[in-house]
Amino acid sequence: xxxxxxxxxxxxxxxxxxxxxxxxxxxxxxxxxxxxxxxxxxxxxxxxxxxxxxxxxxxxxxxxxxxxxxxxxxxxxxxxxxxxxxxxxxxxxxxxxxxxxxxxxxxxxxxxxxxxxxxxxxxxxxxxxxxxxxxxxxxxxxxxxxxxxxxxxxxxxxxxxxxxxxxxxxxxxxxxxxxxxxxxxxxxxxxxxxxx
Amino acid sequence: xxxxxxxxxxxxxxxxxxxxxxxxxxxxxxxxxxxxxxxxxxxxxxxxxxxxxxxxxxxxxxxxxxxxxxxxxxxxxxxxxxxxxxxxxxxxxxxxxxxxxxxxxxxxxxxxxxxxxxxxxxxxxxxxxxxxxxxxxxxxxxxxxxxxxxxxxxxxxxxxxxxxxxxxxxxxxxxxxxxxxxxxxxxxxxxxxxxx
Numbered sequence: 313x314x315x316x317x318x319x320x321x322x323x324x325x326x327x328x329x330x331x332x333x334x335x336x337x338x339x340x341x342x343x344x345x346x347x348x349x350x351x352x353x354x355x356x357x358x359x360x361x362x363x364x365x366x367x368x369x370x371x372x373x374x375x376x377x378x379x380x381x382x383x384x385x386x387x388x389x390x391x392x393x394x395x396x397x398x399x400x401x402x403x404x405x406x407x408x409x410x411x412x413x414x415x416x417x418x419x420x421x422x423x424x425x426x427x428x429x430x431x432x433x434x435x436x437x438x439x440x441x442x443x444x445x446x447x448x449x450x451x452x453x454x455x456x457x458x459x460x461x462x463x464x465x466x467x468x469x470x471x472x473x474x475x476x477x478x479x480x481x482x483x484x485x486x487x488x489x490x491x492x493x494x495x496x497x498x499x500x501x502x503x504x505x506x507x508x
Numbered sequence: 509x510x511x512x513x514x515x516x517x518x519x520x521x522x523x524x525x526x527x528x529x530x531x532x533x534x535x536x537x538x539x540x541x542x543x544x545x546x547x548x549x550x551x552x553x554x555x556x557x558x559x560x561x562x563x564x565x566x567x568x569x570x571x572x573x574x575x576x577x578x579x580x581x582x583x584x585x586x587x588x589x590x591x592x593x594x595x596x597x598x599x600x601x602x603x604x605x606x607x608x609x610x611x612x613x614x615x616x617x618x619x620x621x622x623x624x625x626x627x628x629x630x631x632x633x634x635x636x637x638x639x640x641x642x643x644x645x646x647x648x649x650x651x652x653x654x655x656x657x658x659x660x661x662x663x664x665x666x667x668x669x670x671x672x673x674x675x676x677x678x679x680x681x682x683x684x685x686x687x688x689x690x691x692x693x694x695x696x697x698x699x700x701x702x703x704x
Binding site: 428430475477478480481482483484485487488489492495496499500503504507 | 624626671673674676677678679680681683684685688691692695696699700703
């Protein structure tokens with residue numbers, strides 16, 4: 313097996329769980345936070361700081377002014393380091409990678425299947441509350457804010473638009489059921505492998 | 509089998525052929541032009557005229573002024589008639605319907621699987637030339653114009669935005685291969701049927 317599956321996902325769509333389950337089913341490594349930590353080690357940055365980059369992206373004016381003395385903004389340095397890790401992992405063989413603009417980073421890698429997972433807003437609010445334990449006063453606003461952060465991060469670092477189907481091989485609504493979505497991606501991976 | 513599969517598709521993506529093949533595989537009826545003709549009969553309009561509604565949509569000012577004396581613009585009357593046919597066919601049982609905003613018309617029907625099929629522009633240009641025999645001077649502009657017509661038609665008659673993944677259960681890139689796409693949709697249909 314050679315296929316690298318990248319998964320971008322709306323907040324609360326269950327994309328993380330689907331990716332993890334898929335990796336297990338296929339018997340390949342799964343990279344998410346682990347990737348951030350590896351990237352942090354690579355650049356010698358504090359892992360907490362790296363995790364906060366995404367949040368800062370939407371209010372990044374002061375932040376960028378602060379770091380503007382450097383040749384490359386710190387967030388860009390982190391992005392480059394993460395991209396290098398993603399490319400390195402893809403070189404090592406089949407795996408599942410969620411987030412971190414992996415579809416864009418690996419856009420020229422012919423062994424990829426790029427997936428976007430989304431869900432109706434009401435389902436995502438319910439999932440955020442029940443499964444993630446999120447507890448904001450206005451859950452609708454909270455969930456939309458997480459999407460906004462992801463979109464801002466993606467749109468800043470890539471030439472594409474987060475969630476636009478054209479970035480991906482398949483975009484799938486997780487209201488179909490997590491297992492169904494996982495199986496669907498698996499079938500596409502197997503078809504891709506068979507067509508070599 | 510109860511599932512109604514609606515397929516929206518970019519021009520040149522092979523969505524029509526995929527839908528036709530899928531209907532054959534599932535042993536259910538396939539509705540496309542046939543639907544337009546049925547609708548035309550229903551309203552007593554000339555079929556050629558009905559087919560041209562989509563093209564007129566983008567330059568519809570004069571056209572709408574011309575028909576503005578009527579209680580409902582003629583294009584809207586045709587849309588309503590087509591929508592009624594789509595609903596009627598969906599009532600009759602499982603089928604595959606391409607185009608005609610069927611996903612929107614049947615948005616409250618729980619037995620539907622809504623699909624969007626797209627492909628890279630270069631692939632679509634090649635397909636338009638080779639398979640559809642299209643022969644415009646500027647094929648790129650020609651293909652994009654067809655999409656624009658479809659988007660204008662969809663965006664006029666629905667509250668959604670044509671091609672936005674959120675309208676559909678799955679959006680799939682036909683560069684994965686027509687058979688792969690068809691099989692993928694079929695698996696989703698079978699999963700939906702099994703979950704009843």
